[in-house]
Amino acid sequence: MLSLENVSTGYGRVRVVHDISLHVPEGSLFAVMGNNGAGKTTLLRAVLGLRPAKKGKILFQGEDITKAKTFQRVRRGLAYVPQGQQAFGQLSTRENLQLIADQYGSAGHKRVNEALDLFPALKDLLGRRAGLLSGGQRQQLAIARALISGPKMIVLDEPTEGIQPSVVHEIEQAIAALVSSGLSVLMVEQHVGFALGIASDYLVMASGRAVSEGQGGAAAAESVRAAMAL
C-alpha cells in the first residue's frame, strides 16, 4: 500500500529524518515508535507532503507520490489525523465534517453519518465550534474527518496523546475496528503496549534514524522499550 525508500527530510538545511525505509502492507497497521524528538512526526509530514522529501522515494499504491502536493495525496486516498487533536477551531463540528464531505458529493455526506455512528458523542456537538470541544472530542472529530474522505490509508500521529484514559480506550477500539475492517494505518505512537497490540509491523526511531524494526505483538515490547531507551 505504502512504501518509503530511504526517505530523508528536515527543516531548511537541518535534516531531521535520515534514510527511513518501511513498507505498510494493505489492511495492516504499521507503528512508528520513538521518544520525543526522534523525528516521527516529521516523517509522517513527509509522507503527507507537508515536508518535502529531500531524498528517497514515497510510493503509494505503486505510484510515486514523492513530488505530489498534499491535497493530491489526500485525494488519492491518504488521510491524516495530525498530532494535538487538531480541528478547524472557528468552524462548527458539522462544518469540520462537511468541509471534507463537500469534496465527495453524496458519498461524502453518507460517510458523515457513518463516522457519527462510530463516534456518537459528536452527534450532540454538531453545532458547537470545534475550538470549544475537549481534547478527546476533538480527537474523535479528527478521526471522523479522516474517515469521511473514504481513505485507503490513514496516517495517525499519536492518537492517544494527552487524552483522558476513558476516552483513550474508545479511540483504541475505534482504531482496532478500522484495521479489522481492512483499512491500512500508519501510526506514530509512544504507548508501546497499545501500539504493539494492534500493529502488524513496527519501526523504532531515534535521532531521525531507524534503530529497530520487526513484527508487532506483545512479545516485541521488551526489545522496543530497549531500543527506545538507547
Place this chain on the structure above:
Amino acid sequence: MDAAIAQLIAGVSLGSILLLAALGLSLTFGQMGVINNAHGEFMMAGAYTSYCVAQVIPDPTWALWISLPVGFLVGGLLGLVLEVALIQRMRLRPLDTLLATFGVALVLQQLAKDIFGPQPVYAQAPGWLSGPVEILGQSVPATRVFIFFLAIFAVAALYAVLRLTPLGRQIRAAMQNRDLAEASGISTRGVDHVTFFLGSGIAGLAGVAATLMDAISFNLGTGKIVDAFLVVVAGGVGQLKGAIIAAFGLGLLQAGIEYSTSTSLAKVLVFLAVVVFLQVRPQGLVALRTRSLA
C-alpha cells in the same frame, strides 16, 4: 433631537462608506493576513471602470448597474494577477509583501495618470440618485442611501458565501490552518486565488460606489486605504462581524465629532481614539475564544 438624528444618519452613512472600503480588506488582510497596499488602487480601478462604462453607455442608470459587476470583475482580476504574480511568492514574508504592494500601488497610480490624465474625471450619477431623500425628517442625499444599501448587500453576499457555501468553508479552513486544510484535500493555493479575487473584487465595487460621491482621480485609493485598515484592525483582524461594528462605530464617532469641530480634527480625534482603544484591547472589538490554538 433633530441634531442627534442628523448625526446618526450622517454616522451611518459614513459607516457604510467605510464598511464598503474595508470589506474586501477584511478578506485579504483579515483572513489571509496579506497587507495589500494596492487595495486602494483596486478601488481606483473600479472607479475608472465606472467612468469607462459611462463613456460607452450614455444612460447613467444602465451605466451604474453595469459598472457594479464590471468594477467587481476588474478589481478582482487585478487582485488575482497581483496574487499569482507576486503575493503568493512572498508567503510568510509580510514586510516584503507590504513593500512590493506599495510599489504596485504607485505603478497603478502612474498608469491611471498616463491613461486618464492628472485631472479628475466624473461619472454622471443617474437622475434618481441626484436628489435628496427624506429620512426621519432629515434630508439625506440619495447617493448615500444607495451606498448604504450597497454595503448591506455586499456584507450579506460575502457572509452567505463564507458561511453557507462549500467555497466559504474552504476559505475559512485554509485561513485558519493551511497544513490541516491541505491534509483535508483542499488546494490552499487555489483557495488563496479565489479569496484574493473576491476581496479585490469588493474593492472594485467600492470604487464604483465612490464615484457617486467623489470625483475619480488617480489618488482616489490613497485616502481610503488608511480608513479601511483602521476599520479592519479596530474590528478585530479576521472578524467580519468586528469590521461591521467598527465601520459603523467609527462612522458615528467621526460624524459626532465633526458636528462640534471640523472634518480634519474629527479624523485626528478618531485616529487617537482608535490608538487608545487598541492599547486597551489589542485584539480589536471581536476576538475569538477557543480552548486551543487550532
